[in-house]
Amino acid sequence: DAMVIQNPRYQVTQFGKPVTLSCSQTLNHNVMYWYQQKSSQAPKLLFHYYDKDFNNEADTPDNFQSRRPNTSFCFLDIRSPGLGDAAMYLCATSTKRGGTDTQYFGPGTRLTVL
């Protein structure tokens, strides 16, 4: 089945220790998104890629970086995680930017920072 896959589902890291979250998709969608969602809050868009065109949200901290080496994969790097970065990180895809296409979400990675 076509889907959005995120690994790992649960990630524990130490304060200041870099961590990478991964997302892959078999939907062949052009657009990939990374969201951060804290408990009982709306998902917050961090970045999105339209093909290889990277779009950073204005308020995304520099501590967060992203890579998309090919259509199928996208990575979220947190260079120096702080306690405030503990959250669920959601990857989503859609067929095109600037349209009304539904976003399809992966299962999320729950990040704990000790």
Next chain:
Amino acid sequence: GQNIDQPTEMTATEGAIVQINCTYQTSGFNGLFWYQQHAGEAPTFLSYNVLDGLEEKGRFSSFLSRSKGYSYLLLKELQMKDSASYLCAALDSNYQLIWGAGTKLIIKP
């Protein structure tokens, strides 16, 4: 600024009907989505409205009034598995999704 308002929490009884309201203020408007999110899981798509009126899809219906900046999600014949958060999200003029914080729906037997 852009804003989505929806109630934080609602409680309903199994078998009943519940309506979850959402009001939005966005720079331009290109449609409104409803997503369901079970605790600890990713959001899943429920509906998309861009024209005024009611769209029915099985037990779930979604309504939009563009002039009022208002939408609701109607859930009929509630089942225990419908206990989840329901997220309202509006597409602005730049096709950015503006998300609400979600309404936590608690279903009681």
